[in-house]
Amino acid sequence: MGSINNSPHHFKNIGLLPICHIVTPVGNLGYGFHEEETNGALESCVSSNVPTAIILDSGSTDSGPSKLALGNMTCPRNAYVRDLTKLLRLVDKYKVPLIFSSAGGDGSDGHVREMVEVIEEIASASGNEHYQLKTIAIFAEIQKSLVKERLSAGVISGCGPVVPPLTEDDIEKSSRIVSQMGPEPFLDAMLANPDFNVIVGGRAYDPSPYIAYAAFKASASFENTSTEDKKRLFGGFAHMGKIMECGALCATPKSHGATATLYSNGTFDISPHSPNSRCTPQSVAAHTLYEKSRPDLLYGPGGHLDLTTAKYEQLEDGRTCRILGATFTFTRDTGLPYQTKLEGAQVIGYRTMFMGSIRDPILIGQLDPFLNDLVKPYVAGQHQDVGEWQLDFHRYGQHQVSTLPSQVGQPGEVLIIGEALAATQEIANGLAATARFGTAHGGYVNQKATSGNLAWGIGGKLEIELGPCAEFCIYHLMDLQPGEERLSLTPDSDGLYSQEPKTALTGEVEKDPEAIPSTLGDIALFLRSKNAGPYEITFDVMFENDKEYRLVKDSDMLNKQAVAKLLQRKEEEIVWIGFFDQARAFKVTIPRLRHGRVHPNGSYMENDIWAAQQYLPLMNMKLPERFLRYWMADKVGESSS
Incomplete structure (x- = not known):
């Protein structure tokens, strides 16, 4: 089990004053984590008498638009119940706060409320009556009327050069719109409720709760942020949060949990919980590339993190990496407005799929023209009066060669998945059924087998209804007016707050040093x-x-x-x-x-x-x-x- 030398003597010798420890059990709430490893990390941290918190992320756009458009959550509800049951047990045992953001995956208001309900259920369960929880919820949904107003004012732009311009139709069709919060609402909530022990956050920039807790314990405000000391301090906070929000993905081999220790000059240490993993300068530096368009300047709400001067050092234990030197520049200090990222998705229709495989090498050799020039026109001819629709095919294994004794050197088996999209589920079902029939019985050049082209019926299904199909339609930056990035400190009728604008498999590869590389x-x-x-x-x-x-x-x-x-x-x-x-x-x-x-x-x-x-x-x-x-x-x- 990993541990960190947090004794006062150690800190005195290295000349660094610790602000806090942050323990992240896993990169995403609901994925499961090793409670024993997390318990060991907390025991080590709390015994140092340095403020400690459990912080983790709970959301992303990674898994697609269905959460925002359809109200789904990234994980089943029982997965959140399982993880939160373990986490609240640790909160009670070690008297440390728990903070997580982007509740349910998208951070929508409904999912924030759902997580609060889960926490209440756990706290009221038999054996947990002694839990004393002060739970704060922060909401991040934003009204369509405000987005339309800012669009008309010309202060909304695409988040990146390839994102298409936002339209009023995109706003209207989106099921809900969330505004990616910076650290300000979290810090405001902590300052207003210093005795909190649980914060459930709506959609947020992944490092935001990490930055906020570090700032809370360092008594660092968002005032006078243009000084070099403040830029280095918040640079360290933001850099730490960027790495820690993925747990020990920054370790080699990657694992679940990690602990960060932050110091008063912005320096921080990261160590994995797994005894078989270690954080090295390269593994940690490499993580700053992860999921980002570029590795040196990382933009977020209200500014950007500059990593061009960041330095990484391996500590004596061989498992802990020390990081320093990053800076954070606040946009307000450059005369630019605070920007927040908006996210929204819409339902574009209903999907149905069918699947089966093709083994005949004669058909595989002409598969593309068969599907595009025969099956698709056949489906179009049978469905001329159903409005707009789409049909396409996934082809898996099309260019692979078989190793079967009876078929060596010939094309291997190809899995076909046909996918139909239409305005209603019934129409999509009909399109997929016709496409399945056309694929199974269509003729082709030099055909010899006439009983059927497709091996189908997997799971006893002809077609499989996939339900509503979602698509991102809002991924844009919106300028905020001064103060709108802060928390509204007037709770609603439920006592909740809102933002103003409204076991892994691992391994390492050994390389033959004498082999001449070719790729x-x-x-x-x-x-x-x-x-x-x-x-x-x-x-x-x-x-x-x-x-x-x-x-x-x-x-x-x-x-x-x-x-x-x-x-x-x-x-x-x-x-x-x-x-x-x-x-x-x-x-x-x-x-x-x-x-x-x-x-x-x-x-x-x-x-x-x-x-x-x-x-x-x-x-x-x-x-x-x-x-x-x-x-x-x-x-x-x-x-x-």
């Missing part, structure tokens, strides 16, 4: 792809040592032209591309496209909502001769020395 994947320590908001996909490539990193950087193999061609994008479409020396990493961010058009994640025909499987073109990128010359020369130099 980028051979020399990379890690490669990953991930959504950076609904409209962008970002790719990170990290290297184990400075030599390999410098070889790649100096060879110019990852130039804009080469990467654009590899990822099948135009050069001018690349949102950001470059190297990040602190993490020995390369990063590129591109728009998320479907059929050549920018399209947000999680809607119709989605097949990789996190974009987590899009890194293969980079992993399989052939190393150019100029790189291999660099690499061989380096190896020769090593052997001669």
Whole structure:
């Protein structure tokens, strides 16, 4: 079990004054966590007599728009009951506060209330009668009328260059709109209720509750923030929150929980709870690339975090990383208005799917024209009077070769998933049924098997109703007027507040040092792809040592032209591309496209909502001769020395 040396003697020797400890059991409430590891971390922290809190995130746009559009939660309600039962037990045992944000996944008002109800149920359960909980709820939904007013005033813009302009129709069709809160409402709530022990937050910038608690314990206000000391202090708070909101994802191998210790000059330490994991300078620096369009400047409510001067140091225990040097610049100090991110989604129709597989190599060889030029026109001919609709097909395994003894070298089995979208569920059902029939019985050139083209009936289903289909329609920045970013300190009838505008599998890869690399994947320590908001996909490539990193950087193999061609994008479409020396990493961010058009994640025909499987073109990128010359020369130099 991980522990941190928090003795007063240790702090005196290193000359740092601790502000607080923050324990994050897992990167998302509802995912489950190791209670024993969290218990051990809290015992160590509380025994140091330094203020301690349990803080974790509970939401994201990662899993798509259905939460905002349909009122779903990221996890089943019983998963939140399970996690909160364990967390409240720890709150009671160690007398530490619990703070979490973006309740239910989207941070909508309804989900904030749902989490408050769960907490009340747990507190009133048999055996918990002694719990003394002061729970504060902060809401983040915003009225459509205000958004329309600000749109008319011209103070709303897309969050990123690929996000389309907002329209009044987008506002009207959205089921609800949330405003991503900064740390100000959380800090205001803490100051107004210093004896709180639970805060349930609506939609928030993920680091916000971390920043707020650190500021609360440091007695750091949002006044006079233009000084270098304040910029470094809040830079440390924001950098810590950015890393900690994902738990110990910053560790190697990644694990569930982590603890941060913050100091009075903005320096902070991070250590994982798992005894098999450690936080290293590279693993922590690399995490600042995660899910972001660029690694050096990270924008959030009211300003931006600058990591260009951040430094990372391995401490003597080999498991703890010390971080310092980041700065946070508040937009108000540059003469610009405070901006908040708006999020909203709409229902665009109803979906039905069917699925089955095709093994016939004759059909697989002409699968695209069969589906596009035969099946789709057939469906259109049978449904001419049903209004607008869409039909498309996912194809899995289309270009793979079989290893079966009777079929070696021939095309392998292809899984087909047909997906229909229409104004009603009944129409979508009919479209999918017709498409299934057309796929199963359509004729094709040189056909020999006439009893049916499709192996179907998985789960005994002909078609599977998927219900309403959601799509992001609001992902925009809105200017706030001075003071609107703060908390309304007048509670509603329930005593609740609102913001003014209204066990993981891990492993490490061992590399053969003598093997001659042929692809980028051979020399990379890690490669990953991930959504950076609904409209962008970002790719990170990290290297184990400075030599390999410098070889790649100096060879110019990852130039804009080469990467654009590899990822099948135009050069001018690349949102950001470059190297990040602190993490020995390369990063590129591109728009998320479907059929050549920018399209947000999680809607119709989605097949990789996190974009987590899009890194293969980079992993399989052939190393150019100029790189291999660099690499061989380096190896020769090593052997001669």
